[in-house]
Amino acid sequence: MAVCSVVKAELFYGAMRSNSPTRTLERQQGFLGRFVSLPFGDETASVCGQVRARLASAGTPIGAYDLQIAAIVANNLTLVTHNTREFERVDGLQLEDWEVEA
Structure with missing residues (x-):
């Protein structure tokens, strides 16, 4: 399992506001x-621009942080999240909802 730098930034922000x-x-x-x-x-930034x-073009944008997270995991990784509504818009992204039993 891994945590992407964008998620860490969100966690650090939350900590600083605690x-x-x-x-x-x-x-x-x-x-x-x-x-x-x-x-x-840099490679992820390129993927991020393409996905964005x-x-x-499809009229289905997602938030900037979610876009960055999607770009990071787009390389055949599975994104574990409960926010599937946003991430379902990204073609080919493998999702797993941590609140749904397998």
Whole structure:
């Protein structure tokens, strides 16, 4: 299992907005340290632009962070999320809803 850098950024933001940012960040670092990190690099940026253009042409855009997450996992990875409504718009993306029993 892995966590992408975009998700980490969202988690860090949440920690900084919490009542005790230092403690929350320490706990997050311990938790996130167990996972491989998937970066948002140049190749992913290219995929992101392509996916965004396709979705815009179809009139079905998704949020910027979700778009970046989709681009990161578009390389034959499965995205585990409960936000399937947004991600279903991305062709070929493999999804697994963590709230639905297999």
